Amino acid sequence: MLIHIDYNGSEPICDQVVGQIKLMVVSGRLKPGEKLPSIRRLAEELKINPTTVSRIYTQLAQEGVVALRQGQGAFVTDGPARLAPEVIREEIGTLARQLLVEGLRHRLTIEQIGEIVQEEYQKIEGGTA
Amino acid sequence: MLIHIDYNGSEPICDQVVGQIKLMVVSGRLKPGEKLPSIRRLAEELKINPTTVSRIYTQLAQEGVVALRQGQGAFVTDGPARLAPEVIREEIGTLARQLLVEGLRHRLTIEQIGEIVQEEYQKIEGGTA
Amino acid sequence: MLIHIDYNGSEPICDQVVGQIKLMVVSGRLKPGEKLPSIRRLAEELKINPTTVSRIYTQLAQEGVVALRQGQGAFVTDGPARLAPEVIREEIGTLARQLLVEGLRHRLTIEQIGEIVQEEYQKIEGGTA
Amino acid sequence: MLIHIDYNGSEPICDQVVGQIKLMVVSGRLKPGEKLPSIRRLAEELKINPTTVSRIYTQLAQEGVVALRQGQGAFVTDGPARLAPEVIREEIGTLARQLLVEGLRHRLTIEQIGEIVQEEYQKIEGGTA
DNA sequence: GTGGTCTAGACCACG
DNA sequence: GTGGTCTAGACCACC
Numbered sequence: 012m013l014i015h016i017d018y019n020g021s022e023p024i025c026d027q028v029v030g031q032i033k034l035m036v037v038s039g040r041l042k043p044g045e046k047l048p049s050i051r052r053l054a055e056e057l058k059i060n061p062t063t064v065s066r067i068y069t070q071l072a073q074e075g076v077v078a079l080r081q082g083q084g085a086f087v088t089d090g091p092a093r094l095a096p097e098v099i100r101e102e103i104g105t106l107a108r109q110l111l112v113e114g115l116r117h118r119l120t121i122e123q124i125g126e127i128v129q130e131e132y133q134k135i136e137g138g139t140a
Numbered sequence: 141m142l143i144h145i146d147y148n149g150s151e152p153i154c155d156q157v158v159g160q161i162k163l164m165v166v167s168g169r170l171k172p173g174e175k176l177p178s179i180r181r182l183a184e185e186l187k188i189n190p191t192t193v194s195r196i197y198t199q200l201a202q203e204g205v206v207a208l209r210q211g212q213g214a215f216v217t218d219g220p221a222r223l224a225p226e227v228i229r230e231e232i233g234t235l236a237r238q239l240l241v242e243g244l245r246h247r248l249t250i251e252q253i254g255e256i257v258q259e260e261y262q263k264i265e266g267g268t269a
Numbered sequence: 270m271l272i273h274i275d276y277n278g279s280e281p282i283c284d285q286v287v288g289q290i291k292l293m294v295v296s297g298r299l300k301p302g303e304k305l306p307s308i309r310r311l312a313e314e315l316k317i318n319p320t321t322v323s324r325i326y327t328q329l330a331q332e333g334v335v336a337l338r339q340g341q342g343a344f345v346t347d348g349p350a351r352l353a354p355e356v357i358r359e360e361i362g363t364l365a366r367q368l369l370v371e372g373l374r375h376r377l378t379i380e381q382i383g384e385i386v387q388e389e390y391q392k393i394e395g396g397t398a
Numbered sequence: 399m400l401i402h403i404d405y406n407g408s409e410p411i412c413d414q415v416v417g418q419i420k421l422m423v424v425s426g427r428l429k430p431g432e433k434l435p436s437i438r439r440l441a442e443e444l445k446i447n448p449t450t451v452s453r454i455y456t457q458l459a460q461e462g463v464v465a466l467r468q469g470q471g472a473f474v475t476d477g478p479a480r481l482a483p484e485v486i487r488e489e490i491g492t493l494a495r496q497l498l499v500e501g502l503r504h505r506l507t508i509e510q511i512g513e514i515v516q517e518e519y520q521k522i523e524g525g526t527a
Numbered sequence: 528g529t530g531g532t533c534t535a536g537a538c539c540a541c542g
Numbered sequence: 543g544t545g546g547t548c549t550a551g552a553c554c555a556c557c
Contacts, residue, residue, distance in 0.1 A: 024533075030238070037244045043277075051543095060534045062534070065546080080544080083541080085544095091246065099477050102242065102246075102257065106239040108163070109159070111166075112162050112264075114232050116162065116166055116219070118219060124232065124236075134237075152468055152555085191556095192557055195556080279428055281540085281542090284534080295502045321542055326484060359498065361500060362517070364496060365519050368493040368494055369515065370424050370464045371489065374420065375481065377479065382490065383512070385491055390508050412547075437529080437530065447550070448550090455530085468557075469556035469557035472529095520549075531556100534552080534553105537547100537550105538548085540545085540546075541546095
């Protein structure tokens with residue numbers, strides 16, 4: 012699955028894995044309908060507890076990234092339930108504000124921040140083809 | 141201090157206050173050299189625990205937003221210690237990636253995400269004048 | 270049998286099939302006395318495991334929707350065993366309560382919930398004629 | 399907390415408790431801003447494992463019923479994030495369909511089912527005053 | 528004191 | 543084989 016875990020950092024393991032799987036879905040490296048490794052298999056591969064993987068998959072399911080089917084496994088969905096547009100606007104706005112505050116704090120200009128967003132977008136979409 | 145705390149949300153109080161103080165610094169509402177309220181005073185004003193305020197100031201000091209001077213209080217710095225450009229690029233890149241992943245996941249286009257970033261930037265800079 | 274399975278959803282396949290067969294019986298598309306396909310045939314048709322179909326038929330038999338006759342197959346009954354009115358009242362009351370709790374939680378009025386019930390009733394009875 | 403658990407039934411304990419807490423919120427017996435018992439306290443009271451209560455509270459938080467605040471406890475919110483109207487319609491429609499199928503199956507008329515919904519609504523709203 | 532994360536291992540339901 | 547639930551107990555972050 013090409014997931015890298017930093018076991019010593021302060022970010023919880025489950026957040027790290029959830030983030031990387033979301034990225035793989037958005038970038039197209041994991042496609043709708045595709046099957047993820049089983050809980051036990053991924054736990055072995057990442058050397059973490061199966062219960063932790065279970066929690067990761069459950070969280071992804073709640074965010075609409077995957078669907079869990081008993082006896083079959085975890086499958087990538089074709090997108091999350093649509094939230095009201097103003098809810099999405101608020102959520103993304105909060106993330107944008109955090110990005111701006113940290114960027115400006117470190118003496119970047121709005122243009123430089125915009126460039127970084129574009130560069131990261133290219134990296135993500137590069138995997139879609 | 142014009143800080144608003146959402147006591148009913150799930151975001152930790154200390155994160156809320158840290159975020160808003162950073163925002164006030166970046167937007168120019170708090171200027172370099174300016175003195176922040178004492179721990180006791182701010183705790184009273186926000187009706188939170190003094191030890192929480194203490195942790196907030198410590199965290200801000202670690203991030204280079206304020207400098208703590210023994211017995212005198214917390215003073216806004218003129219910016220964090222200059223990190224290597226690659227380090228800043230990586231940190232901001234991570235935030236940009238999170239923004240993009242969540243935005244794209246909710247079916248926003250890169251253009252819509254860019255617009256939200258611009259709108260939030262206007263809100264921040266509106267306070268600078 | 271005109272059963273549609275959502276292989277990408279999180280609802281167990283057996284629940285989906287049980288629900289649709291019950292719906293076909295209630296709406297009159299399956300009539301009392303009618304024979305259902307054999308386990309093997311339905312399993313082939315729906316491309317699911319025969320043991321799953323077996324469990325589906327067993328569950329339908331337990332709920333009184335069909336009767337299983339040794340070596341002959343599953344036949345639609347003319348209704349479940351008549352339970353005491355209080356038992357039925359309690360079971361349906363529980364389902365009504367769940368409907369109301371979820372509806373009210375999402376800011377629907379009792380009138381809107383009632384309308385949805387009526388609309389769904391029309392959809393069901395449209396198949397009876 | 400006046401929660402009753404059936405330890406022998408087939409419905410998972412966590413679903414039972416989640417359902418009852420939702421009902422208490424919708425009916426006004428638990429009001430927005432009100433604090434729920436701590437995880438450890440409720441675990442003791444219900445004689446179940448603290449981890450199970452934790453999962454219950456987490457689920458309620460994800461459904462927008464409560465907000466969890468570290469160091470403080472669980473607090474009733476003033477409602478879930480607004481979903482797109484068609485999503486709500488679909489979710490409630492599914493519950494309505496289940497209600498109708500079970501009711502009609504047990505030989506109730508649409509009028510009788512409507513009466514049960516009204517009666518249950520009175521029971522819920524009776525607690526609001 | 529509070530909730531959040533992680534581990535460990537049992538048992539059940541689905542396919 | 544798959545995921546789902548529950549228990550048990552450790553350690554950390556927040557207030």
